[in-house]
Amino acid sequence: MTPRPATEHMTHQRGGFLLGLIIGLLVGLAIALGVALYVNKMQLPFVNKLPQRTAEQETAEAQRNQNWNPNAPLAGRPVNVPKPPELPTPVASSAVPPPPGVILPPPEPLAPPPPVALPSNYFVQAGAFGRLEEADQQRARLAMMDLQARVLEADQSGRTIYRVRLGPMDKKSAESTKTRLELEGIDASLIKQN
Numbered sequence: 001m002t003p004r005p006a007t008e009h010m011t012h013q014r015g016g017f018l019l020g021l022i023i024g025l026l027v028g029l030a031i032a033l034g035v036a037l038y039v040n041k042m043q044l045p046f047v048n049k050l051p052q053r054t055a056e057q058e059t060a061e062a063q064r065n066q067n068w069n070p071n072a073p074l075a076g077r078p079v080n081v082p083k084p085p086e087l088p089t090p091v092a093s094s095a096v097p098p099p100p101g102v103i104l105p106p107p108e109p110l111a112p113p114p115p116v117a118l119p120s121n122y123f124v125q126a127g128a129f130g131r132l133e134e135a136d137q138q139r140a141r142l143a144m145m146d147l148q149a150r151v152l153e154a155d156q157s158g159r160t161i162y163r164v165r166l167g168p169m170d171k172k173s174a175e176s177t178k179t180r181l182e183l184e185g186i187d188a189s190l191i192k193q194n
Contacts, residue, residue: 070128123167135162
């Protein structure tokens, strides 16, 4: 066998690198385009879960809710502070009074009542919604902030509303949670429940 000249070997390879580079770039571009189209057709979590509504449904909903505020009953509610427990009244004993001239020791003073522990009955309401899907989205948003909330269904003026609430907790925790939500742009209310 005779070795081939180097020039003959080079002629078989001419254009291979440049052609491979161009084909590789085109295939990569096609794959990237396919992935981009696929991702854009998918729904984003917590954003596009609501079913699409028609313009007539939106108009009817807007007319029903024109002057309706689901948080209105909470605005004027006074905060109830628990009354301290009453001290027991001393019971008159049926003992025989001492004879005259005998001095009795003074009665034992009553022990002070135990401190009243305020119950954890404060809630933070992170919104009230007319649709369950909206309340679930708010609850999911709070879950992303590591806050566990519940959706409570209530009837207000013949309409069903869905309240998103955190708690129960003590007053200090409730106030700090409310402040945190307001810093995140969530309109929150402090609720005291008996």
